[in-house]
Every structure is written in structure tokens, then in C-alpha cells.
Amino acid sequence: MTRYLLTRIASLLATLLAASLVIFALLEVVPGDVAAVMLGLNAAPEAVAALRDQLGLDAPLVTRYVTWITGFFTGDLGTSYTYRVPVAELIAARLWVSLPLAIYALALSTVIAIPIGLIAAMRTGRPADSAIMGVTQLGIAVPNFWFAMFLVLIFAIQLRWFPAGGFSGWDKGLWEGLRSLTLPALALAVQQASIMARVTRSATLETLDQDYIRTARAKGLSRTQTVLRHALRNAMIPVLTILGLQFSFLLAGAIIIENVFYLPGLGRLIFQALTQNDLIVVKSVVMLLVFAIVLVNFVVDLAYAAVDPRLRARA
Amino acid sequence: MRRNLVLGGTLTALFALLALLSFVWTPHDVTALNIGGKLAPSSAEHWLGTDHFGRDMASMLMVGARISIAVALAAVGFGMALGVPLGLLAAARRGGLVDEVVMRGNDLVFAFPSLVIAILITAVFGPSVWNAILAIGIFNTPVFARVTRGAALSLWTLDYILAARVAGKGMLRISAEHILPNIANLLVVQATIQFAVGIIIEAGLSYVGLGAQPPTPSWGRMLAESQTMISFAPTLALYPGLAIVTMVLGLNLLGDGLRDALDPRMRRVRA
Numbered sequence: 001m002t003r004y005l006l007t008r009i010a011s012l013l014a015t016l017l018a019a020s021l022v023i024f025a026l027l028e029v030v031p032g033d034v035a036a037v038m039l040g041l042n043a044a045p046e047a048v049a050a051l052r053d054q055l056g057l058d059a060p061l062v063t064r065y066v067t068w069i070t071g072f073f074t075g076d077l078g079t080s081y082t083y084r085v086p087v088a089e090l091i092a093a094r095l096w097v098s099l100p101l102a103i104y105a106l107a108l109s110t111v112i113a114i115p116i117g118l119i120a121a122m123r124t125g126r127p128a129d130s131a132i133m134g135v136t137q138l139g140i141a142v143p144n145f146w147f148a149m150f151l152v153l154i155f156a157i158q159l160r161w162f163p164a165g166g167f168s169g170w171d172k173g174l175w176e177g178l179r180s181l182t183l184p185a186l187a188l189a190v191q192q193a194s195i196m197a198r199v200t201r202s203a204t205l206e207t208l209d210q211d212y213i214r215t216a217r218a219k220g221l222s223r224t225q226t227v228l229r230h231a232l233r234n235a236m237i238p239v240l241t242i243l244g245l246q247f248s249f250l251l252a253g254a255i256i257i258e259n260v261f262y263l264p265g266l267g268r269l270i271f272q273a274l275t276q277n278d279l280i281v282v283k284s285v286v287m288l289l290v291f292a293i294v295l296v297n298f299v300v301d302l303a304y305a306a307v308d309p310r311l312r313a314r315a
Numbered sequence: 316m317r318r319n320l321v322l323g324g325t326l327t328a329l330f331a332l333l334a335l336l337s338f339v340w341t342p343h344d345v346t347a348l349n350i351g352g353k354l355a356p357s358s359a360e361h362w363l364g365t366d367h368f369g370r371d372m373a374s375m376l377m378v379g380a381r382i383s384i385a386v387a388l389a390a391v392g393f394g395m396a397l398g399v400p401l402g403l404l405a406a407a408r409r410g411g412l413v414d415e416v417v418m419r420g421n422d423l424v425f426a427f428p429s430l431v432i433a434i435l436i437t438a439v440f441g442p443s444v445w446n447a448i449l450a451i452g453i454f455n456t457p458v459f460a461r462v463t464r465g466a467a468l469s470l471w472t473l474d475y476i477l478a479a480r481v482a483g484k485g486m487l488r489i490s491a492e493h494i495l496p497n498i499a500n501l502l503v504v505q506a507t508i509q510f511a512v513g514i515i516i517e518a519g520l521s522y523v524g525l526g527a528q529p530p531t532p533s534w535g536r537m538l539a540e541s542q543t544m545i546s547f548a549p550t551l552a553l554y555p556g557l558a559i560v561t562m563v564l565g566l567n568l569l570g571d572g573l574r575d576a577l578d579p580r581m582r583r584v585r586a
Contacts, residue, residue: 011422018423026435141511141563143518146538146556149545157546252428256519260542271523274438282438290426297425 004305012298019290020072024065027283033057038081038277051081055280068283077284082276087284090269097167098265101181101254105188106243112193114232114239117200122227124205132197139194144253148187148260155183165262184261188253192246199242203235210234237308244300248293320572326565330558334380343371345378345532354548363554366537367544372551375532376558382444382533383562386526387513389448391506394455399502401456402463403494407486409468417464421457429454429516433525447526451513462505466498500577504570511566518559534559 031037035051052058055078056067071077077087120132156164162183168176207213208231216226255267262268266285273281342362349369357364363372405417427435433450440446467490470476479489520526521535529536534555541551 011419014419015422015426018419019426022423023435026439030439137567138560138564141515141560141567143515143522143538143556143559145519145522146552146559149538149542149552149556150549153545153549248425248428252430252519255430256523259523270434274434277438279438282434286431286435289428289431293428294426 005302008298008301012294015294016291019294020069020287021065023283023287023290024068027279027286028064029061031279034279038279040277054079055081072284072287078280080273080278080281082273082278083281087281090281091266091285091288094264094266094269096170097181097263098254098258098267100177101184101188101258101263101265102250104178104181104185105192105250105254108185108189109192109196110243112189113196114200116193117197117239118204118227118232120197120201121204121208121231122223124201129201132201136194136197139190140198142190144187144191145256145260147190148184148257151183151187152261165260167263167265180261180263184254184257184263187257187260188250191253192250195246196239196242200235200239203238204231207231207234237304240300240303240307244297247296251289251293317572317576319568320576323565323568323570323572326561327569330380330562330565331384333377334384337374337377337381341371341374341377343374345370345374346530354544354551357550364550366551367540367548372554375537376534376554379532379534379537379555380558380562382521382527382531383514383517383535383559386444386447386451386517387510390451390455390513390517391509393448393452394459394509395502395506397452398456398459398461399463399495402460402465403467403490405460405464406467406471406494407490409471414464417460421460424453424457427454430519430523430525433520437525442525442528444527444531447517447520450520450525451516454516455509455513458509459502459505462501463498466501467494470494470497500573504574504577507566507570507573511563511570514559514563514566 028034033048033052035048035055035057036043039048039051056064059067068077071088075088077091079085080087080090083090116132116136120129123129152164155161163180167180170177204227208227213226213230216230217223221229254265255270257263258265258267259271266289270282270285273279273285347370349365352365352369353367355361355365355369361371361373363376365371366375401417401420405414408414429450432453433446436446436450470493476489476493479493484492517526517533518535518538521533522539524539527533527536537555538552541548541555545552
């Protein structure tokens with residue numbers, strides 16, 4: 001297990017290093033003079049020079065890269081040019097919206113997907129199975145931002161159950177906060193849940209063919225007991241993998257969904273920074289998103305090895 | 316499941332035909348604005364009504380299909396052109412340095428969602444349709460590399476490959492002559508799936524302004540423009556969305572159908 005852990009950590013660090021180099025090269029080296037890009041075509045040369053000085057752009061590339069990366073871990077990411085506040089502060093404030101949204105969406109999709117997938121697997125070939133497969137096939141094809149627009153129309157504009165957009169903040173209480181995140185989380189969950197339900201179904205079907213399932217039945221467990229105690233646990237391995245793979249889709253989806261609902265999260269921040277050419281903010285938010293994706297997949301890999309000892313031995 | 320193949324193929328062909336037809340004929344001119352006839356309901360003249368500028372919705376959807384299909388298709392081409400050779404090479408040099416580099420490169424690209432790639436490209440070069448193609452294409456590359464490598468690896472252990480090696484054929488020749496033709500089915504199925512994924516991603520990119528730029532009509536942009544009017548003109552948002560759903564559903568069914576038709580044992584790889 002130690003050796004497995006070490007190789008996984010080494011590959012995690014290598015991926016992060018490579019990703020940070022790509023981001024740095026794209027946003028700081030390719031554009032040429034970053035200060036000139038940020039200020040636009042009509043900027044006065046003195047203003048560009050002042051910004052260059054403020055951003056430390058006259059330092060050698062290696063120094064700038066090292067400063068950025070160490071800042072990433074110490075929380076000093078420089079000052080946003082457009083917001084005039086430390087980037088770290090901006091990100092921290094936005095994380096309180098994006099992170100709960102991602103977790104909420106993930107929780108919703110799991111709660112919807114696993115029972116549905118199990119039902120389909122236990123009723124395979126029957127009408128319930130066909131209906132579930134049909135609905136999930138449709139769920140995969142629905143763009144989440146489009147679904148979100150109609151959630152707003154029905155549940156916010158017509159029924160007035162939830163706000164149409166914006167975020168109330170957590171200081172008004174957990175319930176109010178969750179209320180503003182419910183429609184966005186639901187919009188994100190539809191595609192995730194559809195994919196996860198299908199994976200749960202096929203993974204469960206596969207385990208149901210195994211000998212130990214027949215043994216469990218033979219020793220007198222009911223069909224439901226067998227599925228819940230034996231099949232489901234083994235079926236969770238592929239489900240877990242998909243969860244890890246889907247996390248990057250979830251993040252990308254969240255970026256778009258935050259813009260549909262005007263939620264002040266990282267996704268909106270990155271678009272505001274993008275339209276204002278605030279490359280400093282773009283750079284660090286992108287790095288944070290990539291960091292999150294790599295980390296989640298790393299954790300999934302470990303969870304995987306913890307659940308399935310065969311994988312540890314192979315590494 | 317022949318049904319999937321027929322239904323999926325029909326839907327896909329229908330959209331492709333409508334997009335092609337839009338080059339020579341649309342029910343109405345999409346560049347002609349008619350503010351007096353804006354937001355008209357469905358009628359014999361405007362089958363799906365008109366938008367906030369009085370443009371015919373059916374015509375807009377036909378023209379919009381061009382961008383969606385072109386971007387998604389070009390991105391599949393990009394991903395295959397780069398990913399398939401990389402996957403073949405990695406499998407031919409399995410366990411070696413090249414294999415390791417390709418696989419780590421895959422991991423790296425997988426860490427960037429296509430939207431984030433598009434954001435990075437846009438930050439440097441500004442938004443355009445080409446950025447959308449590049450972003451989705453880069454996203455597709457490791458998918459094709461991984462599928463190709465996985466399938467090629469299992470072929471390399473077979474006897475007829477050994478025979479080819481004994482006959483003195485090199486790695487490249489074996490990959491091109493024996494491996495590639497035998498994984499073509501798998502690649503066609505994967506291409507169909509990535510085509511569908513590309514349609515959804517392109518719509519999202521256009522929706523947030525990173526894809527097709529005005530005045531080019533695209534499904535994603537039509538949705539973005541309709542958002543503020545959804546309370547009084549919901550059909551403006553309904554039709555482009557239904558177009559996306561139907562097209563993606565068609566492609567996914569076609570992918571499933573092709574997989575079953577070409578090789579019943581083939582398991583679906585969804586990235």
C-alpha cells in the first residue's frame with residue numbers, strides 16, 4: 001500500500017506541475033506583455049509600465065513562476081487589477097458558493113442515481129427498466145443550462161418556490177443559502193444522475209452474474225438482501241470511477257450554471273475576469289479548478305484501492 | 316437493438332440534411348429583420364414563429380445547425396488526427412518511455428475541462444468559432460488516444476501480429492496495416508459519442524460567449540439571447556434546446572446502435 005501511495009503521489013505532483021506550467025506559459029508567456037494585454041490597446045505607456053511594475057512582470061520568468069506557485073500555497077496570489085483586492089480573498093469568498101453548489105449537486109445526483117440504477121438492474125428487461133433507460137438516455141442529451149432556464153421559468157417565475165437567481169449568502173441561515181442553490185444544483189444533477197444511474201445499472205447487472213451472488217441466494221438471502229449486501233458494494237467500484245471522471249464535467253457545468261443563475265461563485269468570477277482581461281485572476285482560478293480535478297481523481301484512485309485490494313497489488 | 320441504429324441514424328441524417336439544405340434554401344431569410352412581426356406564434360408562414368427581431372425560428376434553427384455540426388465534427392477530426400496516432404504509438408511501444416509520456420500527457424489534458432481550455436484560449440486569443448473547435452478538439456484527443464491504446468494493446472498479443480513481426484514488418488507498418496483496420500469499428504463508435512458530446516459542449520461555449528460570435532446564428536447563442544425573454548416568450552428558448560437534445564439523443568442512439576451492430580461484445584467507453 002505504501003508503494004502504491006507513493007507512486008500515486010508522485011504522479012499527482014507531476015500532473016500538477018505540468019498543468020501549472022501550461023497555465024503559466026499560456027497566460028504569461030504567449031500574450032507577450034501581460035500588462036499591455038490587461039490594459040487594452042489605448043492604454044498610456046506610463047500606465048502599462050506602472051502595472052508591469054506592480055505585477056512584477058520585469059522579473060525573470062522563472063522567478064515569476066516560482067512566486068506564483070509558492071503564493072498558491074501560502075495564499076498570496078497578488079492583487080486583482082479590476083477588483084483592487086487580493087486574488088486570494090476574491091477566490092475564498094467565491095469558494096463559499098461554488099464548493100457547496102458542487103457538493104449539493106453531487107449529493108443530489110447520487111441520491112437520485114443509485115436507487116434508480118438498482119431498480120433498473122433488478123427489473124432488467126421489464127417496463128421499469130426500459131423507462132429508466134429511456135429517461136436517462138434523455139437526461140444525458142439535455143444541456144444543463146437549457147434545463148436550468150426552464151427550472152427558473154417553472155419553479156421561480158411561475159411557482160415562486162425558489163429565487164430565479166442570485167445568492168442570499170450564508171449569513172441569512174443555511175436554509176436560505178440552500179434555497180438559492182437548489183435549482184442550480186438540480187440543473188447540474190440531471191446529466192450526472194443519468195450517467196451515474198446507467199453505470200450503477202450495468203455494474204450491478206455484472207455483479208449479479210457472479211458466483212458469490214448465487215451462493216448468497218443459496219444460503220437463503222432474499223433477492224433484495226443479496227443486491228443490497230453483496231451486489232451493490234461491488235458495483236460501487238465502477239460507479240466511483242465515473243464519479244471521479246464526471247467531477248471535471250461537474251465543475252465545467254457549474255461554471256456555466258453559475259452564469260445562468262447569477263451566482264457569485266468561481267465560474268462567474270472567471271468570466272468577469274475574462275471579459276475585463278484580468279489575467280491574474282484567470283490564472284489562479286484556472287489553476288484552482290485543475291487542482292481540484294486532479295485532487296478528486298487522486299482521492300478516487302485511493303478510495304478505489306481501499307475498496308479493491310487487487311488494485312493495490314497490481315501497482 | 317436494431318431500433319437504436321435506425322432511429323439514431325434517421326435523426327442524425329435529418330439534422331445533417333437540414334443543415335446542408337440551409338446553404339441553398341431556408342423558409343425565410345435569416346438576415347432580414349422585421350421588428351413589426353416579432354415574437355409571432357407558430358403559423359403556416361412561420362412554422363415555429365419568429366424571434367425578438369422577427370426572424371423566422373425554423374430558418375434560424377436550420378442555419379444554427381451548421382455551426383453546431385461543423386464545430387463538433389471538426390473537433391472529432393482534430394481529436395482523431397492527434398489521438399489515434401498517439402494511441403497506436405503508445406501501444407506499439409507499450410511499457411516504454413513513449414507510452415509513459417503519452418499516458419501522462421493524457422492525464423494532464425484530462426485535468427482541463429473543455430470549458431477551461433476554451434477560457435484559457437479565449438484569454439489569449441479572444442473568442443471565436445476556431446477556439447471552440449480547438450478547445451473541444453484538445454479535449455477529444457486523450458479520449459481517442461486512450462481508446463486506441465487500450466484496443467491496440469489487446470491486439471498486439473494476438474498470433475497474427477506475431478506472424479507479421481516474424482515476417483519482418485516494423486512497428487509502424489503493423490500499426491497501420493494490422494492494428495488500425497481492426498480497431499476502426501471501435502473508433503467509429505467513439506467518434507459518434509464524441510460528436511454528441513461536442514454538440515453539447517459547443518452549445519455551452521456559444522451560450523457563454525466563447526464560441527460562435529454574432530451575427531452567426533447558433534443554437535447556444537439563440538438560447539443565450541432568449542434567456543431574458545423566457546417569461547413571456549418561452550418558445551424562443553424551447554426550440555433551440557429541443558434541437559440540441561434531439562440531435563444529441565440521435566447521435567447517442569446511433570453510437571449505441573453501431574456498437575451493437577459492429578461488435579456485440581464491445582463495451583461502451585464514455586469519457
